[in-house]
Amino acid sequence: SSFIYGLECEQGEVDLGWGNCNDLFTSSTSNGCMPSGCFSIEETIELNFSYTPLGDFPYNIGQLSNLSIINIDDCGINGEIPESIGNLKNLIWLKVSGNDLELPDSLGVTSNITGEIPASIGNLINLESLDLSNNNINGPIPDSIGNLNNLSYLSLHGNEI
Numbered sequence: 165s166s167f168i169y170g171l172e173c174e175q176g177e178v179d180l181g182w183g184n185c186n187d188l189f190t191s192s193t194s195n196g197c198m199p200s201g202c203f204s205i206e207e208t209i210e211l212n213f214s215y216t217p218l219g220d221f222p223y224n225i226g227q228l229s230n231l232s233i234i235n236i237d238d239c240g241i242n243g244e245i246p247e248s249i250g251n252l253k254n255l256i257w258l259k260v261s262g263n264d265l266e267l268p269d270s271l272g273v274t275s276n277i278t279g280e281i282p283a284s285i286g287n288l289i290n291l292e293s294l295d296l297s298n299n300n301i302n303g304p305i306p307d308s309i310g311n312l313n314n315l316s317y318l319s320l321h322g323n324e325i
Contacts, residue, residue, distance in 0.1 A: 178205055181220060187201075188213065212233065226246065232255060234257065256290050259296075277300065294309075305325060
C-alpha cells in the first residue's frame, strides 16, 4: 500500500499517510491520535506497531517534535528513511525492522526500507537504540552515526550495507 494522504488535519496535527490513526490502535491509549485521524504534532511521543500493514515510510515524520520512540516491526513499511528523521531530537529508540520471511512469526508482512541511511540520523543526539535490521538498505553507513554518543545498541544486519 502507499500513502493515503487526504485526512483533514487540524492545526498542530499531521497525516502520516497511514490512514485514520484511530483504526491503527487496538488499545484505548491512542498516544497522540486525534479524533480527526491525524497524529498530534506535540502529543505523539511513540509510534509502536507490529504486524500492521502501514505502507510507505512517512516523509513528514520529522514534524512529530516530541517523538521519543519509533518501534515498527514487521509492518510492511516501504520506501526510504527521509532526511526529516534528523529533526526528531527527542528520539531515544528507532526500530524499523522487517523479518526474514523464513521465520515463523513473520506472517508474510515484512518491511522493505530501501536506499541509504540518511546522514541526518547523526542529529539524533539522544538516540540509545538503532535497529534497522532485515530491510533492503544499501550503501555506506554514514559517518554521522559517530555523533550518536548515547547509542548503546546498533543492529543493521540483514541489509545490503
